[in-house]
Amino acid sequence: MVSQSQLDYLDDVAQDAWHGKYERVGVLSSGERRYVALASGRMRELCPGDSIPYAMSSLDAEWVAHMAEKWKNWGQPKS
Numbered sequence: 047m048v049s050q051s052q053l054d055y056l057d058d059v060a061q062d063a064w065h066g067k068y069e070r071v072g073v074l075s076s077g078e079r080r081y082v083a084l085a086s087g088r089m090r091e092l093c094p095g096d097s098i099p100y101a102m103s104s105l106d107a108e109w110v111a112h113m114a115e116k117w118k119n120w121g122q123p124k125s
Contacts, residue, residue, distance in 0.1 A: 053112050060085035063092065064123050080104055085113050087122045 056078055059070045063086035071082060071092055080101040083092035093101060102110060 048106065048108060053109070053116075056081050057085065057116055060117070063088045064120065066123065066125060068092065077104060077109075081109055081113065085117045085120075087120070 056074075059074070059078075060082045062068075062070055063082055068088075068091065071079060074082060080093055080096060083089045083096075084098070084101055084105075086092075089096065089098060089101065096104075105113075
């Protein structure tokens with residue numbers, strides 16, 4: 047089970063990634079990186095070898111539900 051503070055941290059990293067700032071991604075686990083990539087719309091940049099369905103299926107359902115709620119109103123990054 048993941049803690050709310052961990053998801054909050056990943057959301058902060060994803061927000062940076064959405065803005066094109068990837069410095070905080072390097073220390074993440076593969077699952078955390080996939081969460082950040084999916085949430086931020088940066089799959090191509092952060093997980094170029096993973097498909098979206100693969101990345102989604104690798105995450106815990108709790109993470110996916112949180113991501114859907116938190117990020118549903120964010121669009122794709124502009125650059």
